[in-house]
Amino acid sequence: MRKKVIFNGVALPYLLLLPQLVITAVFFFWPAGQAIYGSFLREDAFGLSRDFVGLENFADILSDPNYLGAVWNTVIFSSAVAFSALGVAIFLAVQADKAIRGSGAYKTLLIWPYAVAPAVAAVLWLFLFHPQIGLLGRFLNGIGIPWDYKVNGNQAMLLVIIAAAWKQVSYNFIFFLAGLQSIPRSVLEAAAIDGARPTRRFWTVIFPLLAPTSFFLLVVNIVYAFFDTFGTIHALTQGGPGQATTTLIYKVYVDGVQNLNFGASAAQSVVLMAIVIALTAVQFRFIERKVHY
Amino acid sequence: MFRRTIMASAVALGLAGGAVPASAQGTQGQPVELQFWHGLTQPLGGMLEQIAADFNASQNRYRVVASFRGSYPETMVAAIAAFRAGQAPHIVQMFEVGTGTMMAAGRAIKPVHELLAETRVNIDFSDYLPGVRGYYSLPDGRMMSMPFNSSTSVVFYNKDAFRRANLNPDAFPETWEGVEQAARALKAAGVACPMTTAWPTWTQVEQFSAIHNIPLATQANGLGGLNAELRIANPLLTRHFTNLVNWQRDGLFRYGGRDGAADALFPSGECAIIFASSGLRARIQREAQFQWGVAMLPVYQGTTPINSIIGGASFWAMQGGPNRQRSAEELQGVAQFFAWLARPEVAAKWHTDTGFLPVTRAAFERVRATGFYDQPANAGADVPIQQMLRGGGQMTENSMGIRLGGFVEIRTIIQEELERAFQGQQTAEQALVNAQNRGNAVLRNFERQNRN
Numbered sequence: 001m002r003k004k005v006i007f008n009g010v011a012l013p014y015l016l017l018l019p020q021l022v023i024t025a026v027f028f029f030w031p032a033g034q035a036i037y038g039s040f041l042r043e044d045a046f047g048l049s050r051d052f053v054g055l056e057n058f059a060d061i062l063s064d065p066n067y068l069g070a071v072w073n074t075v076i077f078s079s080a081v082a083f084s085a086l087g088v089a090i091f092l093a094v095q096a097d098k099a100i101r102g103s104g105a106y107k108t109l110l111i112w113p114y115a116v117a118p119a120v121a122a123v124l125w126l127f128l129f130h131p132q133i134g135l136l137g138r139f140l141n142g143i144g145i146p147w148d149y150k151v152n153g154n155q156a157m158l159l160v161i162i163a164a165a166w167k168q169v170s171y172n173f174i175f176f177l178a179g180l181q182s183i184p185r186s187v188l189e190a191a192a193i194d195g196a197r198p199t200r201r202f203w204t205v206i207f208p209l210l211a212p213t214s215f216f217l218l219v220v221n222i223v224y225a226f227f228d229t230f231g232t233i234h235a236l237t238q239g240g241p242g243q244a245t246t247t248l249i250y251k252v253y254v255d256g257v258q259n260l261n262f263g264a265s266a267a268q269s270v271v272l273m274a275i276v277i278a279l280t281a282v283q284f285r286f287i288e289r290k291v292h293y
Numbered sequence: 294m295f296r297r298t299i300m301a302s303a304v305a306l307g308l309a310g311g312a313v314p315a316s317a318q319g320t321q322g323q324p325v326e327l328q329f330w331h332g333l334t335q336p337l338g339g340m341l342e343q344i345a346a347d348f349n350a351s352q353n354r355y356r357v358v359a360s361f362r363g364s365y366p367e368t369m370v371a372a373i374a375a376f377r378a379g380q381a382p383h384i385v386q387m388f389e390v391g392t393g394t395m396m397a398a399g400r401a402i403k404p405v406h407e408l409l410a411e412t413r414v415n416i417d418f419s420d421y422l423p424g425v426r427g428y429y430s431l432p433d434g435r436m437m438s439m440p441f442n443s444s445t446s447v448v449f450y451n452k453d454a455f456r457r458a459n460l461n462p463d464a465f466p467e468t469w470e471g472v473e474q475a476a477r478a479l480k481a482a483g484v485a486c487p488m489t490t491a492w493p494t495w496t497q498v499e500q501f502s503a504i505h506n507i508p509l510a511t512q513a514n515g516l517g518g519l520n521a522e523l524r525i526a527n528p529l530l531t532r533h534f535t536n537l538v539n540w541q542r543d544g545l546f547r548y549g550g551r552d553g554a555a556d557a558l559f560p561s562g563e564c565a566i567i568f569a570s571s572g573l574r575a576r577i578q579r580e581a582q583f584q585w586g587v588a589m590l591p592v593y594q595g596t597t598p599i600n601s602i603i604g605g606a607s608f609w610a611m612q613g614g615p616n617r618q619r620s621a622e623e624l625q626g627v628a629q630f631f632a633w634l635a636r637p638e639v640a641a642k643w644h645t646d647t648g649f650l651p652v653t654r655a656a657f658e659r660v661r662a663t664g665f666y667d668q669p670a671n672a673g674a675d676v677p678i679q680q681m682l683r684g685g686g687q688m689t690e691n692s693m694g695i696r697l698g699g700f701v702e703i704r705t706i707i708q709e710e711l712e713r714a715f716q717g718q719q720t721a722e723q724a725l726v727n728a729q730n731r732g733n734a735v736l737r738n739f740e741r742q743n744r745n
Contacts, residue, residue, distance in 0.1 A: 042738075150549070242713040
């Protein structure tokens with residue numbers, strides 16, 4: 001069983017915990033507290049005058065149709081990014097796990113995109129899909145499909161989803177591959193002897209055994225889509241056209257940093273914080289039960 | 294050039310980070326360091342830094358340390374954040390849409406008229422172009438910031454494409470009706486993108502309203518006070534936006550994106566006509582592989598156009614922070630630097646090197662006397678100035694300038710609503726009504742935040 005380490009006295013364990021607690025307090029609780037405090041204020045850009053306005057900032061954003069639009073965009077964007085990144089990654093992982101020649105090279109190449117910074121990834125996709133200079137963008141216009149993500153909101157959304165998901169595929173791929181390799185060969189062989197075809201083997205044996213990995217990745221991917229896709233959106237569409245690709249995190253940036261509207265931006269951060277806390281709690285409470293480790 | 298910029302920024306960073314307490318003192322033999330943040334990319338940024346270097350070489354009491362802080366909006370945000378942290382630069386370059394925010398900044402800034410009075414430095418602002426002076430002064434004429442790089446919007450057009458479409462390459466249409474016909478002819482001649490616009494809000498709403506002599510907002514476009522309200526949902530702008538949306542649908546016009554995103558479409562030869570900043574001239578000169586011309590902005594038939602307004606940036610003197618005032622010595626240095634910028638030879642060189650306006654009459658005369666505008670390579674370089682003086686130089690309250698709080702946000706809002714109209718989600722009229730309502734909410738919010 002687990003081995004217990006007993007400290008004599010309380011000073012040493014607390015001292016050892018201190019660095020972690022200090023980091024958590026300074027880098028997590030203090031900024032979060034500042035955001036909550038700021039969400040009740042209305043102040044000018046230079047911080048020379050501030051009023052306490054209670055919940056007015058929250059009432060303002062919740063009655064703003066553009067904010068509700070951003071919520072909807074975030075739902076579409078996050079679920080599309082998470083599912084396409086997971087789907088493509090599991091497909092690639094299953095293929096790369098087969099005994100094929102040069103699989104090492106494939107695996108290495110598939111991991112590469114993860115090392116690309118979000119803004120650079122966005123620029124790469126821009127060079128593909130830009131309607132005038134992009135290879136595919138010009139091709140689409142050439143065969144008569146009017147492609148211009150600067151004026152077409154759905155195309156813009158599609159583009160940011162592809163760019164954001166592509167970036168995350170590598171990460172998911174590594175985990176799926178590790179998960180696949182830890183599935184005992186004997187189980188698969190037994191299923192094969194019982195006459196299960198590869199597709200059936202995948203859905204009845206491999207997929208359930210990958211469930212813990214998939215669950216972990218689902219959480220990570222949704223958090224990624226919520227928070228880490230700022231650079232991709234900023235470089236590709238700046239939230240436009242209209243506000244077609246403005247997600248919650250992007251709106252926090254636009255209102256806080258560009259428009260210098262700190263109260264509204266802080267209120268949005270607090271809402272975002274609540275959403276993510278709720279989402280993670282739900283995932284761990286309800287979905288985790290159905291996952292067999 | 295690149296290496297020098299890196300060195301300069303490294304030096305600036307070192308000074309900003311390490312030597313803050315010493316920088317303000319200016320003890321015997323040590324020049325007073327003045328931090329100067331700007332938002333100009335290369336090659337303009339290097340030219341601006343050269344002006345600071347020339348000032349430093351001209352005397353040994355003050356040293357202006359110029360450093361690049363990202364785009365205009367990034368520089369603005371950086372300066373405001375630095376002020377809140379008590380680390381503001383002495384001088385910051387602020388783009389024209391930030392003017393309203395800076396004017397309302399109270400004790401965060403040192404107005405230029407106060408600065409000059411306290412330091413007994415004289416700058417003759419009566420020599421500045423009226424359109425430039427009006428943009429940065431209080432209604433009673435007292436200057437709030439130091440004008441420097443001012444541009445206005447003009448038309449650049451591809452003369453080769455005009456010839457192919459059997460249009461007169463030496464006369465750009467003076468009316469929008471004529472522009473529409475020209476665009477149809479260009480399209481018929483096989484030009485994929487007859488026209489586009491950079492800075493959609495600035496050129497198609499702000500400049501458009503000024504030269505048609507209609508108000509963008511009440512209170513003389515906000516110059517009269519913080520209680521201004523937008524007036525963009527008017528019949529003339531509705532007509533113009535309806536046209537833009539129809540032209541986009543018919544392939545006569547191409548929306549090239551927000552802010553300066555469409556700039557690239559003209560020098561590449563893609564679009565035959567662009568409404569852009571006069572500051573685009575340098576890039577076109579460098580990149581365009583075709584003959585091109587410059588013209589004044591068109592108006593709708595039946596209108597006598599008056600002067601256009603400016604864009605670009607001015608320099609603001611800032612206090613160090615909420616509890617950090619500048620010393621008399623520092624203010625003296627800032628005033629001396631501003632006086633250096635006002636010299637005709639400095640302003641004239643900046644104008645001829647960059648395509649920005651000559652901000653003073655003395656600078657304009659100086660350049661004209663050299664025969665600069667008569668050289669074939671510089672054809673059309675004086676169109677922006679002529680356009681600034683169109684209508685006999687008599688500005689109305691619709692053409693003095695624009696001073697709205699939260700203007701950065703309002704510009705984005707107008708672009709967003711226009712984009713929604715281009716997508717067919719709403720009519721041009723709805724776009725303007727929505728933009729007006731959302732913009733007014735921003736104005737009221739700003740008014741509340743800055744009530745003191």
